[in-house]
Amino acid sequence: MKTSSSYTTIAYLFMAPALILMGIFTFWPVGFNTYLAFHDYALVDGTATWNNFAHFKYIAGEELFHSAIKNSLLFLLVVPVIQLAALVVAKLVNSKLPGMTFFRASYYIPVITAVSIAAVVWSNVYKYDGMLNMILSWVGQALHLLKAGEMVEIQWIGDPHIAIFSVMGFVFWKGIGYYMVLYLAGLQAIPAEVEEAAVLDGANAWQRFWKITVPMVKPTILLCTLLSTIAAIKAFQEVVVLTRGQSDTYTALFYVYAQAFQNYNFGRAAAAGLVITFFCMILAIIQFRFFGEKK
């Protein structure tokens, strides 16, 4: 006869391979990072000395870190937009029309495209003499908003007032397919009868979307919102490849990177990283309150 404790043991045994890997590559680095955040770490001899919160005091008064945090929080604007868009797109490609697989695949292609390659393409879109301005110029001229030969010359990734939004546009394009697939899985779990019953009761498409689809994919919404919030706060790669942090697009993780690999100040980088984690956790708690199952 099996006791419950032997079940537990077996359960842990099954989890062990994953736990060991996570321990080495996730928990240990997080722990060491926390340790570093409170110490002056000398790269030369690997010694760490307790410094009485000096790193936290420093970044608390650091203008650059403040603006980096501000930019990272600004990045959160992309979360509701990408969630709603991904849900709508998922709904659209969830139909049984022929050729749907093609659309599903096309929306997913940006997700699997290397960020560096995608960035090369997008910097040509965003350049002041790039594709986006060219299209806008055509449209403007066709509608006679612009004089013939006059070109739109917006610096999409060069103007500090709009550059960050352009980077968000890139993040949106890159990420929407990922969330679409998650929502698609959520949508397919909705039994067809519910929708059919609603149709019989005379509910229109708008009502069915808000009264049936949205409530029934709520767990997926929570998951996707969490993931995209964390991704937004962690925005870094997209910034490096598109703007190198210029034009007021310097994000919090860019600060961490610069402190570690340009200034070689690992302690300060760790402290900044910890502060960012703290922001992530607060946001996660709020989201669980909003979307989580009430018990």
Place this chain on the structure above:
Amino acid sequence: MMKFKRSLAVAAALFAATTMSAMAAEKTKVEFWSNSLSPKFDSVMKDLTAKFNGSQSEIEAKWVDVDWDAFLPRLTASLAGGTAPDLVNLPKPWMDDLAQKKLILPITKQIAGFKSNYTEGALKDVTYEGDKQIYGLPWYQVTGVMFYNKELLTKAGVKEAPKSFGELLAVAKQVKEKTGVTGFAPKLNDGFAGWFLYDGLPVVKGGKAVFNSPAHVKLVEAFADAYKAGAIPKDAYKMGFEEQIAAFDGGKVAIFAEGAHALKRTKTDAPKIYAQTGVAPFPLAGGKTPFGGFLFLWSVPKTSKHVDAAVKLGQFLTSDDAQLAFAKASATFPSTNKALADPFFQAGAKSNDPIEKALATAADSIKVTSTLTISGLPDEAAMNKKLDEAVEAAITGQKPAKQALDEAVAYWNEKFSAKK
């Protein structure tokens, strides 16, 4: 019996294999990292490595190439992990940073016996200002040469290449006015401090930031004027090496400055533009050096256990013959006096081929070239960012130059005083 024989043979083979690897292990293994040279210069690097290994009985060098973008993160991580290589190929500004953080070793003593081989300018570059110690073995160097589109300049009524920086900006404006094409693409995306130094203007003096004097303001304003007139590209801040070449190749920019190697791209990608490319030395200003000078060198990381072997390898790589071989393969310049005097570099002085001409022009400029960089800042990442943002705001017309520089100077001095 058969079985016994076979196992004996296996044992013997095993024994031989282990002793051979043990013998090989007796050699001191020295790993060295070059900086973004693969795959273009694989053959010359492999050749040099093989030559070195052939000449040594006790050292075995292993060549690894690391990409520019990955170089510092990878080096830093390996230093922290104690697995750093024995010799690394650094550009001068990185050497300063790493020397300041004591992550590379001074080799003043080791280099003493042969340092007179190198040019004076190169030796000055490998000496870290902070402690006057030598931290690297000078290797290849490049300098900026001016390339111009002859057809565009002629159309604009410009008869000869500009001879001063002021003239260069004036010509750029004239080209824009007469032809509609952007005149000059200055390199701005690596930071602006180098331009101050190019103009002979100090950035830091006596532990204080001093880049808001009237002369500094005037230089920034000159750039701002050119930007406003469209004489320099609207996206000048987005243009690196690749983008500048692409713009020149596409006939979108009339003048740019780079090393001769940049033209190799034009030759293959835009033969029509190449045929009408003119070459002239980059005009000197108050700093008495052309813009775009850059020295690469070999340094020994702090964690190296084979310092002498590493220096020996570095000495070989930077010897006259090895430098000459590399320079010829890469259209760059050696940093030893003897290699630089090689007739190869002056062969193109009278040539009509732009690359050959550029090489000869640069060979003259290289003698007065030094790397324009500042070092020893307490929070380099944040300070450079502040300076560059301030200048960008001024050049793109979002802020008056004086105000932008004043703000950046105040920020710098705050950092300097916080350090004390």
